[in-house]
Amino acid sequence: GHPHPVWRMTSRVPALPRAVVVHVDLDAFYCQVEVGRDPSLQGQPIAVVQYNPFGDLRTILPSEPRIFNDSNGSLIAVSYEARAFGVKRNMRGDEARRQCPELQLVQVPTANGKADLTIYREAGAQVIDILARGGVCERASIDEAYLDVTEEALRRARRDHGRPVLPLNPEQCRVYGPDGVAGCEAWFSTPDWAWSDADELLAHGAAVVAELRHVVQTELGYSCSAGIAHNKLLAKLCSGLHKPQQQTILPESAVQRLLDPLMIAKLRSLGGKLGQQVAQVLGIETVGQLRAVPETRLRTLFGPETGPWLHRMARGQSSDRVQQRTLPKSLGCGKTFRAQNAIRTLQDVQYWLQQIARELAERIGSDRERNQRVPQTMGVGLSSHGDHVSRSCAMPGLSVESIASAGLALVRRWVAERAEWTVTDLYLSACNFRSIAACPSIATFFQSAAGEGGQGTQGLAPPDPRPDSP
Incomplete structure (x- = not known):
């Protein structure tokens, strides 16, 4: 039969186990925050709309009435009820109302002549406080975070002698398998002997994530989706496969099936000029086509660092670890x-x-x-x-x-x-x-x-000093 993983026979941590990395994405978060503040919006199609930069720049506090259904501002968040009518982010208000006449448009609060995102930022910090209970937590933006739950997954594997148990709310859990995204029950019914160590660890990690998501829902009222994989690159790619209020597991055996059809620009760091250059130089479009290019050729064309890095990216390999950072950088x-x-x-x-x-x-x-x-x-x-x-x-x-x-x-x-x-x-x-x-x-x-008139020494700024850089 299949040899038992080492954690079934000893309390020793397996040598260099695969990590269990999670990308958590709050579902239409700004809309959820607004519903939490005004429960009369519950179940209605809503969108959060940007203030009119050409119009009135007066301060509008979060506590003031902010439903402006005649606004023609740009939509920055759209609830799932509104998405069902074809309303999309970045639409203008009038176009969105043509798609959905019942749409409620909530304007972001404003202060100092611009949008004030404080209520969303503070709500996101509350979510981070809960997620950090599960392991190493890296806040990525107002509404998303990465977790490394490897330690807790290992602890459960030892406790349960390796046998994964179906996670809480299994109807909210999916597995990316041979036929794409499917329910998780069949996967969790895998016979004892057929589990790989890596998949077992993902399954235990999925149970941790289901519990954390449940606590976020019950304590704060916010739903979130998650991707569960062996690194940040893959976790981020699979968190959006099935939304809202779902989590998706990506077993090792399914990595290439997910990656190969993707456009190169979907991979982190390849969405801009580098990705365009790679596609143009190689005459390719998809990750699968990139994977078919020999590493020696990539090294020749793109150099000794970028070439091997592209070779690894096409295979879903990334050494970018989750950094403990619950506060913005x-x-x-x-x-x-x-x-x-x-x-x-x-x-x-x-x-x-x-x-x-x-x-x-x-x-x-x-x-x-x-x-x-x-x-x-x-x-x-x-x-x-x-x-x-x-x-x-x-x-x-x-x-x-x-x-x-x-x-x-x-x-x-x-x-x-x-x-x-x-x-x-x-x-x-x-x-x-x-x-x-x-x-x-x-x-x-x-x-x-403070009284010195602000004369500082000029230098290079952080790469992108834009708002809410984590």
Whole structure:
């Protein structure tokens, strides 16, 4: 018969077991948050709509009435009830209402002349607090996270002598098998001798994830979907296979069946210029076609690092581990200026940096109070004629004025290098956090630095100081 896995015979952890990695994605999360705040919306087709950037920029608090069914703003979240009518993200309000006349349009709260995502951010943090109970947790954005539940899966494997048990709410669990996504009962009925070690570990991990999702639902009222695989790349790809309120397991034997038909751009890091270059140089479109290219040829064409990396990606192999990070790595705020709203004067840059700095200072203050940490570095980012530019400096202080003036100093240097310019996106970010406890003098530093007019040393900013970078 099939040899028993080592954990059935000993308490020793198997040598280098496969990891159980999970991508959790909250279902139409902004819509769920709004329903939680206004239960009369329950079961109705709703969408969360962006404010009108060409119209009224007054502050609208989360507690104020925000259903604007005459809005023609862009939809940033669409409930599953609305999706059933063909309503999609990024539609304008009028087009969406033609698809679904009953659609309820909830506008995002606004403050400082821009969208205020605080209620969604805080709700996402509550979810992270629950998910982190299951293992290593990496917050990826407001509404998604990665988990590594390997340790808990191993513990259960030892406890149950390897035999996986059907997870909680099995009707919400799917397995990607020979015929695509199917119910999980048949897979969990695999005879003892036929389980591979790797699949057993995934099955125990699926039970952990089902329980975590159940707690999120019962404690907070939010449904989420999940992908369960052996690495972040595969977990992310399979979390969206069956939504909402479902989890999908990707056994090792099904990896190539999932990957091969995908367009190359679906793979992480291949959605932009590199992916286009690979497709063009090789004359291919799909991951399966990439997999057929010998590694030696990939190495010759794309170099000693990128070539082997492409070879591994086409096989679903990734060494990118889940990092323990339940707090955002950076805090960012920004605004987009479309068409005639594009910024063309330093006076307008100064005005909007002041507005954006106000929000950033508030968020740094809240983060400092909650997490006992302060940022060491600030960045400014902008888009001009399709190019994204970023600059950074030492954090000049925590006041609105010091952040805004340091940002302006960085933009002035950029402006001085060119004859003409327009700005269509403007962002401020704070990063490189340190614990207040770890450096007690830090508060004194900020108090003294706040009055120095924000002159910092210019350097390279984090790669993308955009809002909500985790």
